[in-house]
Amino acid sequence: xxxxxxLHNWAGNIxxxxxxxxxxxxxxxxxxxxxxxxxxxVLGSGHSFNTIAASDDVMLSLAGMEPFAxxxxxxxxxxxxxxxxxxxxxxxxxxxGFALHNMASLPHISVxxxxxxGTHGSGDRNGNLGxxxxxxxxIGPDGELRTVRRGEEDFAGSVVHLGALxxxxxxxxxxxxxxxxxxxxxxxxxxDAVLAHFDELTGxxxxxxxxxxxxADPEFxxxxxxxxxxxxxxxxxxxxxxxxxADGPRHPVPGVDPQAxxxxxGQTGPWHERLPHFKPEFTPSSGDELQSxxxxxxxxxxxxxxxxxxxxxxIAPVLRICEVRTMAADGLWLSPAYGxxxxxxxxxxxxxxxxxxxxxAVLEAALEPFAxxxxxxxxxxxxxxxxxxxxxxxxxxVQLRARVDxxxxxxxxxxxxxxxxxxx
Ligand SMILES: Cc1cc2nc3c(=O)[nH]c(=O)nc-3n(C[C@H](O)[C@H](O)[C@H](O)COP(=O)(O)OP(=O)(O)OC[C@H]3O[C@@H](n4cnc5c(N)ncnc54)[C@H](O)[C@@H]3O)c2cc1C
Numbered sequence: 042x043x044x045x046x047x048l049h050n051w052a053g054n055i056x057x058x059x060x061x062x063x064x065x066x067x068x069x070x071x072x073x074x075x076x077x078x079x080x081x082x083v084l085g086s087g088h089s090f091n092t093i094a095a096s097d098d099v100m101l102s103l104a105g106m107e108p109f110a111x112x113x114x115x116x117x118x119x120x121x122x123x124x125x126x127x128x129x130x131x132x133x134x135x136x137x138g139f140a141l142h143n144m145a146s147l148p149h150i151s152v153x154x155x156x157x158x159g160t161h162g163s164g165d166r167n168g169n170l171g172x173x174x175x176x177x178x179x180i181g182p183d184g185e186l187r188t189v190r191r192g193e194e195d196f197a198g199s200v201v202h203l204g205a206l207x208x209x210x211x212x213x214x215x216x217x218x219x220x221x222x223x224x225x226x227x228x229x230x231x232x233d234a235v236l237a238h239f240d241e242l243t244g245x246x247x248x249x250x251x252x253x254x255x256x257a258d259p260e261f262x263x264x265x266x267x268x269x270x271x272x273x274x275x276x277x278x279x280x281x282x283x284x285x286x287a288d289g290p291r292h293p294v295p296g297v298d299p300q301a302x303x304x305x306x307g308q309t310g311p312w313h314e315r316l317p318h319f320k321p322e323f324t325p326s327s328g329d330e331l332q333s334x335x336x337x338x339x340x341x342x343x344x345x346x347x348x349x350x351x352x353x354x355x356i357a358p359v360l361r362i363c364e365v366r367t368m369a370a371d372g373l374w375l376s377p378a379y380g381x382x383x384x385x386x387x388x389x390x391x392x393x394x395x396x397x398x399x400x401x402a403v404l405e406a407a408l409e410p411f412a413x414x415x416x417x418x419x420x421x422x423x424x425x426x427x428x429x430x431x432x433x434x435x436x437x438x439v440q441l442r443a444r445v446d447x448x449x450x451x452x453x454x455x456x457x458x459x460x461x462x463x464x465x
Pocket of ligand 1: 123147
């Protein structure tokens with residue numbers, strides 16, 4: 042194994058011990074590695090919190106290959122190397138006068154790895170990152186290249202694929218024209234206001250987030266990311282439902298220096314420097330942490346928040362911060378937002394799995410009435426057969442996977458129970 046091989050994920054809670062770690066320098070080398078491997082998984086930027094990227098046989102990193110981002114100005118698309126980070130891609134796209142429709146909280150993650158797990162940002166009308174995909178180019182199990190394009194039969198199953206359909210060489214994404222944004226934070230929004238005005242709050246701007254540490258009497262930070270073109274008034278309201286505009290920059294995690302965060306307080310800037318919460322040159326979030334996230338039907342949002350408030354004192358001691366975001370429904374079979382406008386209930390925990398696990402069990406029990414779909418790249422203990430049942434097109438995906446990879450080269454211990462035949 043090369044000395045530079047990453048032996049653990051970003052959070053450090055998952056160690057990787059593959060039989061071989063391969064880091065090819067060219068596409069031809071990558072194709073040969075894939076063709077010759079018994080079982081193989083790609084490691085993207087390693088930001089998942091579970092074993093979704095792990096393999097006990099071959100792990101492959103494409104990060105040493107020459108990156109590319111090819112614009113098609115006539116179609117308004119970019120064909121990007123799967124291993125590019127969103128930081129690199131968004132800067133290149135912006136320089137050319139274009140924009141991505143949305144970004145996750147951090148730009149450090151790889152394009153292919155993010156899309157594979159259904160990674161999302163926020164915004165009532167913004168689909169998750171995969172909703173911008175127009176085509177995916179895979180290296181198949183035999184090392185041959187195969188492109189699946191929007192409109193083709195397998196497309197809706199091939200975008201959010203959990204790494205199980207091959208090695209993504211490139212992803213083609215739809216672009217918007219570049220736009221400018223302003224970001225504001227409000228402090229101290231009460232739970233009653235959130236419950237009474239949830240739709241007004243999340244609909245108040247292009248992208249919004251609510252952050253709370255829960256506890257006995259929870260208060261929320263309300264982050265508002267507006268496109269300047271949508272701003273009808275020169276100034277934002279100085280107060281929303283009793284919560285004043287913050288008097289300085291904020292970090293979502295209490296006590297952490299806000300210098301890691303994108304610029305707030307209404308200063309105009311390009312979309313890719315406002316949509317993520319964190320700047321690419323800093324450690325995102327807190328660094329010493331675990332994460333879980335549960336995606337529920339938007340119609341259940343306020344009932345689920347009330348359920349969380351009921352266990353607020355139980356979760357607060359091991360919680361760094363909870364974030365509530367929204368996303369538009371999509372038609373991607375394994376997307377957590379498949380078929381329903383969705384609310385994401387995200388939890389950044391302290392980095393102590395022993396202390397966190399009993400609390401996530403309480404949390405999952407509280408959310409059970411809402412049949413949440415757990416984020417594929419984060420920690421959860423909902424049984425896989427339950428998770429399966431929450432995806433109406435799961436059987437179609439299982440058949441697609443078996444057709445594309447009959448020898449199960451891209452199946453690993455994490456994904457095998459998802460693709461196993463249901464127990465009768
Ligand atoms: C601090 C932090 C903040 C986060 N914020 C958000 C957020 O705002 N929204 C959100 O939804 N998620 C968020 N996440 C979760 C993160 O977006 C996902 O875990 C995402 O999958 C990470 O991408 P990655 O490139 O690191 O993928 P990895 O973790 O490396 O891999 C994820 C999966 O993709 C597969 N894969 C990777 N590259 C390829 C490829 N080229 N071809 C085929 N398969 C591939 C892997 O095999 C694996 O199955 C956050 C994570 C962290 C650590």
